[in-house]
Each structure stands twice: as structure tokens, then as C-alpha cells.
Amino acid sequence: xxxxxxxxxxxxxxxxxxxxHRLLAFASLIILIVVFSLASPNFLxxxxxxxxxxxxxxxxxxxxxxxxxxxxxxxxxxxxTLMTFCAVCTGVVLTFLGMPLPFGxxxxxxxxxxxxxxxxxxxxxxxxxxxxxxxxMMLILKGLSLVISGTKPIYFNATPGFTQISQxxxxxxxxxxxxIPNGVLILFLVALAASFVLERTVxxxxxxxxxxxxxxxxxSGVNTDRWKIAVYALAxxxxxxxxxxxxxxxxxxxxxxxxGYELDAIxxxxxxxxxxxxxxxxxxxxxxGALIMSVLANGLRILSVAQEWQTVVxxxxxxxxxxxxxxxxxxx
Amino acid sequence: xxALVSMSGIGKSFPGVRALNDARFELQAGExxxxxxxxxxxxxxxxxxxxxxxxxxxxxxxxDGRPAEISSPRRAQELGIGIIHQxxxxxxxxxxxxxxxxxxxxxxxxxxxxxxKLNARAADIFATMNLKLDxxxxxxxxxxxxxxxxxxxxxxxxxxxxxxxxxxxxxxNDAEINELFAIIRRFKAxxxxxxxxxxxxxxxxxxxxxxxxxxxxxxVGTVPAASTPVDRIIAMMVGRALSDDRPAVxxxxxxxxxxxxSGLRRGSEIRDVGxxxxxGEILGFAGLMGAGRTEVARAxxxxxxxxxGEIRVHGRKVAIRRPQDAVRAGIGYLSEDRKHFGLATGMDxxxxxxxxxxxxxxxxxxxxxxxxxxxxxxxxIRQLAIKTPSDRQEVRLLSGGNQQKVVIxxxxxxxxxxxxxxxxxxxxxxxxxxxxxNLLNALAAQGRAVIVISSELPEILRLSHRIAVMCEGxxxxxxxxxxxxxxxxxxxTQRGPAPTGGGRQPQAGGASA
Numbered sequence: 001x002x003x004x005x006x007x008x009x010x011x012x013x014x015x016x017x018x019x020x021h022r023l024l025a026f027a028s029l030i031i032l033i034v035v036f037s038l039a040s041p042n043f044l045x046x047x048x049x050x051x052x053x054x055x056x057x058x059x060x061x062x063x064x065x066x067x068x069x070x071x072x073x074x075x076x077x078x079x080x081t082l083m084t085f086c087a088v089c090t091g092v093v094l095t096f097l098g099m100p101l102p103f104g105x106x107x108x109x110x111x112x113x114x115x116x117x118x119x120x121x122x123x124x125x126x127x128x129x130x131x132x133x134x135x136x137m138m139l140i141l142k143g144l145s146l147v148i149s150g151t152k153p154i155y156f157n158a159t160p161g162f163t164q165i166s167q168x169x170x171x172x173x174x175x176x177x178x179x180i181p182n183g184v185l186i187l188f189l190v191a192l193a194a195s196f197v198l199e200r201t202v203x204x205x206x207x208x209x210x211x212x213x214x215x216x217x218x219x220s221g222v223n224t225d226r227w228k229i230a231v232y233a234l235a236x237x238x239x240x241x242x243x244x245x246x247x248x249x250x251x252x253x254x255x256x257x258x259x260g261y262e263l264d265a266i267x268x269x270x271x272x273x274x275x276x277x278x279x280x281x282x283x284x285x286x287x288x289g290a291l292i293m294s295v296l297a298n299g300l301r302i303l304s305v306a307q308e309w310q311t312v313v314x315x316x317x318x319x320x321x322x323x324x325x326x327x328x329x330x331x332x
Numbered sequence: 333x334x335a336l337v338s339m340s341g342i343g344k345s346f347p348g349v350r351a352l353n354d355a356r357f358e359l360q361a362g363e364x365x366x367x368x369x370x371x372x373x374x375x376x377x378x379x380x381x382x383x384x385x386x387x388x389x390x391x392x393x394x395x396d397g398r399p400a401e402i403s404s405p406r407r408a409q410e411l412g413i414g415i416i417h418q419x420x421x422x423x424x425x426x427x428x429x430x431x432x433x434x435x436x437x438x439x440x441x442x443x444x445x446x447x448x449k450l451n452a453r454a455a456d457i458f459a460t461m462n463l464k465l466d467x468x469x470x471x472x473x474x475x476x477x478x479x480x481x482x483x484x485x486x487x488x489x490x491x492x493x494x495x496x497x498x499x500x501x502x503x504x505n506d507a508e509i510n511e512l513f514a515i516i517r518r519f520k521a522x523x524x525x526x527x528x529x530x531x532x533x534x535x536x537x538x539x540x541x542x543x544x545x546x547x548x549x550x551x552v553g554t555v556p557a558a559s560t561p562v563d564r565i566i567a568m569m570v571g572r573a574l575s576d577d578r579p580a581v582x583x584x585x586x587x588x589x590x591x592x593x594s595g596l597r598r599g600s601e602i603r604d605v606g607x608x609x610x611x612g613e614i615l616g617f618a619g620l621m622g623a624g625r626t627e628v629a630r631a632x633x634x635x636x637x638x639x640x641g642e643i644r645v646h647g648r649k650v651a652i653r654r655p656q657d658a659v660r661a662g663i664g665y666l667s668e669d670r671k672h673f674g675l676a677t678g679m680d681x682x683x684x685x686x687x688x689x690x691x692x693x694x695x696x697x698x699x700x701x702x703x704x705x706x707x708x709x710x711x712x713i714r715q716l717a718i719k720t721p722s723d724r725q726e727v728r729l730l731s732g733g734n735q736q737k738v739v740i741x742x743x744x745x746x747x748x749x750x751x752x753x754x755x756x757x758x759x760x761x762x763x764x765x766x767x768x769x770n771l772l773n774a775l776a777a778q779g780r781a782v783i784v785i786s787s788e789l790p791e792i793l794r795l796s797h798r799i800a801v802m803c804e805g806x807x808x809x810x811x812x813x814x815x816x817x818x819x820x821x822x823x824x825t826q827r828g829p830a831p832t833g834g835g836r837q838p839q840a841g842g843a844s845a
Contacts, residue, residue, distance in 0.1 A: 197698075200699055200700055201694075201697070201698035201699055201700060202690050202691070202693075202694040202698045202699075202700055203698055205683065205690060205700060206690070208676075208679065208683075209676050209679060209683070209687060212676035212677070212678040212679050213672070213675065213676040213677065213678075215672060215673055216672070216673055216674055216675055216676050216687075217676065217687065218635075218655055219633070219635060219655050219665060219667065219673050219674070220655070220659070220687045220688035220742065221655045221656045221658065221659025221660070221688050221746070222655075222656070222687070222688070222690075223654075223656055279676075279678045279679075280678065
């Protein structure tokens with residue numbers, strides 16, 4: 001009992017043990033970086049580091065969205081195709097309707113939040129298990145993206161500056177030595193905001209409480225449905241931001257893209273130590289998880305390991321990460 | 333005479349806890365030996381060592397006078413030691429017979445299961461137990477009592493000579509307890525040694541030959557069950573004597589009626605229930621298992637839907653469809669199942685205490701006021717004497733009594749006028765029980781209206797200012813404090829004119845006092 005640390009005001013659940021897991025994940029990340037940099041001189045080049053960060057940004061933002069839902073004890077399989085759907089919505093607003101850039105940004109985030117709200121309604125009000133509800137949403141959104149775009153990519157050539165959302169560098173403009181792309185900056189800001197919501201606000205507290213024991217929360221007189229829908233809506237809005245990032249990076253909305261991203265996002269969340277049974281998890285863990293995945297992919301590519309084997313390694317890492325989590329919990 | 337089982341000098345440590353220290357236990361063939369002690373006294377740990385579930389750190393176990401190594405539950409079964417856990421370990425979707433012989437199914441050629449033989453064997457065992465039960469019944473369709481019988485049959489199928497029962501009557505009604513005791517007596521006559529773990533004194537008097545008491549992981553003593561007064565056994569358990577006084581009932585005649593319900597109906601669970609509750613009053617709800625007491629509480633609280641009925645709080649009619657509505661009207665419900673319905677056990681004490689009142693600690697932008705939350709939590713930790721190193725301690729690490737206090741703190745902070753306690757001392761040890769009783773009395777004295785649902789008559793008698801008794805979904809009567817156990821039992825078994833399952837029929841029951 002004396003092991004209880006006096007942590008900050010945040011992290012209501014499993015803070016001591018969770019911190020251990022995060023430390024472990026962080027250590028693995030450092031080890032990976034050291035190994036790859038010893039194995040290849042190219043690994044630590046600025047351009048490579050930036051490309052790793054750039055590659056993390058989309059999956060990282062999606063993983064942040066997934067973390068919120070997973071902490072409630074749910075799962076969101078629709079984040080990948082929702083991201084694409086939001087990108088397509090932006091395409092419609094900017095390219096088809098020719099509206100100015102801010103409207104495109106708003107379209108993506110609103111479409112995401114609306115879709116998230118719908119998922120939340122299915123889960124909270126119709127009592128459809130989250131896995132099924134979001135599986136359905138995943139297919140619906142995939143189909144709608146193809147329908148709206150007429151199965152063809154929508155290009156943003158008419159909107160100058162759209163690629164700057166992801167590829168420009170505000171930081172680089174101020175500090176030329178640090179050409180960190182905006183996509184990475186946005187991931188950082190999204191993570192910071194999500195972290196703040198989770199740890200400091202009433203929405204965050206109910207996110208943890210729902211995952212910890214939803215029935216006890218309901219019997220405390222709390223409108224659990226409302227909070228649950230709010231979490232799915234927030235996660236959806238964040239997927240909208242991911243949609244902007246990927247569209248900006250590709251300078252197009254690719255309607256066929258998206259499926260599979262949800263599993264990468266879940267993998268990052270799990271590697272980061274968030275429990276799939278809900279009630280515990282952190283954004284920083286998820287960020288580390290997402291970084292581990294992209295460092296691994298990048299490093300293996302630099303070492304000319306075949307794409308097929310990269311996938312095998314990623315799968316093994318997931319199993320290893322979850323197993324260490326189980327070992328840790330057994331020891332408690 | 334050589335003892336069937338003799339355990340001595342048993343020690344066992346878990347990380348950070350010395351669970352057993354020089355523990356001792358002896359069991360004769362044909363004996364019912366009760367093992368008693370407060371929660372955490374080490375009873376279950378000791379018996380799990382005997383059943384091969386835990387390995388002992390030190391000490392010796394003799395079976396029939398010979399040293400025995402009980403290395404696994406499987407080895408225990410081979411040695412004829414069977415254990416029936418408090419939480420039943422049955423597979424609900426398999427039949428009774430399939431459960432009994434799981435992993436040992438009789439087979440025909442090519443590994444095809446011999447279902448007929450399986451059922452016949454199970455039927456044989458039921459016959460020796462004098463139990464009328466179709467072995468092909470799916471376990472989920474059986475009552476808890478019947479499921480327990482299946483567990484016993486499973487233990488018997490291993491030809492157990494030692495049968496360990498951990499709180500076997502926790503979920504049984506009186507008739508079912510009688511059935512269980514009849515079976516225990518039959519085993520006893522056949523020379524089986526039975527270890528009986530229970531908190532219920534009256535049962536021990538009825539069934540046990542000897543009582544061994546443990547405290548803080550150590551052996552306290554062994555006494556004959558029949559001739560030892562209950563007070564002395566309790567004193568051995570807690571290390572001091574407990575007073576068992578009746579409440580001094582204050583005069584409520586002029587107090588305001590805080591809660592009044594009438595015509596509550598819900599299927600066959602609640603049939604035309606009506607009563608009122610005054611400020612400062614403790615109304616006890618007595619009845620057998622399944623009488624509908626919890627159902628009434630949950631319905632008033634909005635956790636389950638009502639078919640019909642009216643609820644008035646402070647004289648005003650309120651529509652309660654969800655727990656939110658009840659909480660807004662000032663009604664708090666403390667479930668009998670704290671882990672599932674009362675606490676977010678993975679969260680800390682602070683967050684559990686503020687869970688029902690978070691809006692009060694939310695500033696602009698949904699920002700939580702952690703400082704104010706800490707102050708509130710600290711205030712109740714002090715006021716209710718919750719034993720916790722800090723308000724950041726995870727609730728699952730607290731003892732049952734302290735967990736219950738956290739739930740109480742949650743409702744006090746929410747400032748509820750009406751508090752419904754469902755089995756407030758279930759799973760709480762004797763010492764902490766008295767503390768909870770004092771707390772309930774203090775709450776009433778402060779002017780809160782309290783409902784206590786309890787299956788333990790002494791608890792009802794000790795706390796209640798009035799006693800409502802239910803049977804089969806009906807309120808069969810309301811008795812004044814000081815009513816005898818016999819009066820209560822009579823009302824609790826007073827079956828209505830309508831047969832069960834005959835649908836809802838209008839009842840002109842003696843519902844209100």
C-alpha cells in the first residue's frame with residue numbers, strides 16, 4: 001500500500017502500474033532507435049527522422065481517437081474509413097463547390113463528429129455492441145466515400161496552400177534548423193488537447209469511469225448515454241483532422257483508402273499500454289505506440305527487410321506488448 | 333482415533349501480506365466442522381491449501397495420519413478432497429450431468445461421448461442425495477440452490493471423503509437450507525468429513541459438531557458447537573465482545589413523510605407494493621430470497637422500469653424513469669453488489685466519492701476542480717473513518733467495509749434525503765459491521781430517511797424502527813420495532829391467494845401499515 005505514488009492531479013486509474021508500462025514502451029522505442037542507428041547510418045539523418053514523424057502523424061491522430069473510445073471499454077473500427085470519408089467531404093466542399101479553405105477544414109471535422117455521434121447513438125441508445133456498430137459504420141462510410149467521389153480521387157489543385165496543412169512547416173519558418181512538418185505539429189497539438197480532456201475535464205473523467213464500471217456510473221445517477229455519445233463524437237472529430245492530414249499529404253482525397261488504418265491505430269493504442277477492456281490508458285502511451293510502429297516500419301525498410309516481413313514483425317510486437325502487460329498485471 | 337485431516341503449523345504469505353501463520357485445523361471422519369473468522373482471517377486461504385489451490389509455505393498436512401503433498405486441485409480430487417466455492421464454478425450452458433463429469437465423460441468407441449451413460453451416472457448420484465433433478469437440465473435454468481446441489485454432486489462424483497463448503501447458504505432460502513442440511517447429515521452418517529465455512533451463527537448451531545475460530549491468519553481455538561454460547565464464539569472471532577442491542581426508536585409520529593410509494597407493479601416481481609417513510613426513520617425490509625425487496629428498491633431508484641405505481645418525494649409526485657431522475661429527487665441506492673453496481677473499483681477513492689456529484693466540481697469548459705474534489709473526499713474519509721492511505725488509493729485495494737463506506741460517502745456528498753441500503757453488510761466482517769450500523773443510526777438521527785434491506789434477521793431487528801416484510805413480490809405486512817423473529821417469518825412465508833406464474837391479479841394486500 002505504501003507504493004502509492006503522489007502523482008499529479010491527473011491519471012485516475014492505474015497510474016503506478018500504467019507508468020511502468022509506458023516506461024517499458026518508451027525504453028523499447030529508444031532501443032529500437034539505437035539498434036537501427038547502429039545498423040544503418042542513414043537512420044538518424046534529419047530527412048529520415050522527419051519522414052518517420054510525418055508517417056506517424058496520420059496513424060497517431062487516428063490512434064488518439066481510438067484511445068478515447070477504447071478507454072470507455074468500446075472499440076471503433078470505423079476510424080480508417082471515416083478519415084477517408086472526411087477527406088472526401090473536404091474535397092466536395094473545396095474542389096466541387098469551390099469554397100475557401102476554412103470551410104473544407106470545418107467540413108472534415110463536422111463530418112467526423114457527426115459520424116461519431118451516429119456511432120455513439122447506435123452503441124448507447126440501440127445497445128448495439130461497439131464492435132458491430134462501428135463495423136457497420138466502417139462499411140457504410142467506405143461505400144459513401146466511393147459514391148460521393150464517383151470512385152475517383154478528388155484533387156485539391158484548385159486550393160493553393162492545401163498541401164501546407166500537412167507538409168508545410170510553421171516551426172521551420174521560425175527556426176530553420178527544425179523543419180518539422182505541420183502534420184507532426186498537428187498530431188502533437190491533438191494529442192495535447194486529448195490528454196487535457198482525458199485528465200482534466202469531466203468528459204475525460206467519465207470516459208475512464210464508463211470503462212471502469214458503466215453500471216455503477218449509471219446507478220450514480222449519471223446520464224451515461226450522453227457521455228458515451230460525446231466520446232464517440234469527439235473521436236469522430238479527431239478522425240476528421242486525420243482526414244485533412246492525409247488529404248493534404250496526398251493532395252487528394254483517395255476514396256478507396258482507409259480500410260486497415262483502424263487496425264494500425266488499435267495496434268498503436270495496445271502497444272501504448274491502454275487496456276482493451278477499458279478503464280485505463282493514456283495518450284502519451286498511444287503516441288509512443290504509434291512511434292514504435294513507424295520507427296519499426298522505417299528501420300526495417302532501411303535495412304531492406306521485405307515489406308511482408310515488416311508486417312510479421314509488427315504483429316509479433318503487438319503480441320509481445322500485450323503479453324508484457326499481462327505479466328505485469330499478474331505480478332500485482 | 334486418527335484424524336481424517338490434520339493440518340498444523342501452516343504458514344502462507346502473499347506479496348506484502350502474511351495470510352497464515354502457524355494455522356491449525358483438524359477434521360474427523362463423520363464430522364461437520366465449522367471454520368469461522370472475520371473476512372481476512374485466513375479461512376478460505378487455509379482451505380484452498382487443503383484443496384491444492386494454493387501451495388503452503390510451511391507446515392504439515394496429514395491425511396489419515398500420513399503426510400500428504402497436495403500439489404494441485406487435481407491431486408486433491410484424487411485424494412478425495414472436494415471443495416465447493418462460494419462463487420459457483422459451473423458452465424451455465426451445459427447440462428447438470430455434463431457439468432458433473434466435465435473432462436471425465438464416459439466415451440464410446442472413436443471418442444464419441446456416451447450421453448446416456450453420462451446422464452445415468454448423474455442420476456445415480458442425485459439418487460444418493462435424494463435429489464429430484466433431471467440430469468439433462470441446463471444449469472442456467474436451475475435456481476442457485478439447485479446449482480449448488482450440482483456442485484455437491486460433482487464433488488461426490490470424485491468419491492470425496494472431505495468436503496469443503498465455503499458459505500454454502502449465502503444464496504439459499506430457508507427451505508433450500510433445510511434441503512442442504514439434510515444432505516449434509518446423510519454424508520456425515522456415511523463418514524464424510526465436512527468443513528463448513530459460514531458467518532451465520534444459527535446455522536452453525538444447527539449443523540456443526542465443532543467450531544474452529546481463526547483470527548488474523550492464526551488459530552484461536554476449537555470449541556464444541558452445541559454447548560458454546562454464540563457470544564463466546566463472536567468474542568473469539570473479534571477478540572472482544574459485541575453488544576447486540578435493539579434500537580431506541582425515536583418518536584416519528586410528527587416527522588414529515590419523505591418518501592411515499594403506492595401501487596408499485598412490475599411483472600410478477602413486484603405486486604402492488606405501497607409504503608411510506610418518515611424523516612429520520614429506518615425502515616427495514618425483511619423477506620426470503622426472491623421476495624422482491626431488491627426489485628422494489630431498484631424500481632424506486634429507476635434502475636428497472638415499473639409497470640405501474642406512484643412515487644412521492646416530500647409529498648410531490650415524481651416520475652422516475654432512470655436513476656438520474658431518482659438522484660435528482662434525492663434518492664440514493666446502495667446495491668448489495670458493490671463491485672458491479674456501486675463502485676468503479678479501478679478508480680481511486682476520490683473519484684468514486686465524487687462520481688454522483690461531478691457536475692458540482694466542474695468549472696467552465698468542463699474543467700474539473702481537483703482541489704475541491706480532494707477536499708470533499710478528505711472530509712468524508714475523516715468523517716466516516718475510511719481506512720485508506722490517501723484519496724488516490726484505488727478502491728479495489730480497500731476492504732469490504734471501507735468500500736461500503738466509500739459508496740456511502742458518494743451518496744452523502746450528493747446530499748440524498750432517502751438512502752436505500754441493500755444488504756449493507758454483505759461481505760463485511762463482524763467488526764466493521766458494527767461500524768456500519770452506527771453509521772446508519774447516525775444518518776437517521778441527522779434526519780435522513782433510510783431503507784435497509786437485509787436477509788439477516790438479527791440485522792433487521794437491530795436497526796429497524798419499523799419492519800416491512802415481503803413475500804413473492806407482495807408486501808405482506810409492516811411490523812413495529814421489537815417484533816419477534818417468528819412474526820417476521822410468518823409474514824415472510826405468507827403466500828398470497830394468487831398462484832405464482834398465474835399472471836398479475838389484483839391484490840387487496842395489507843400493504844400499508
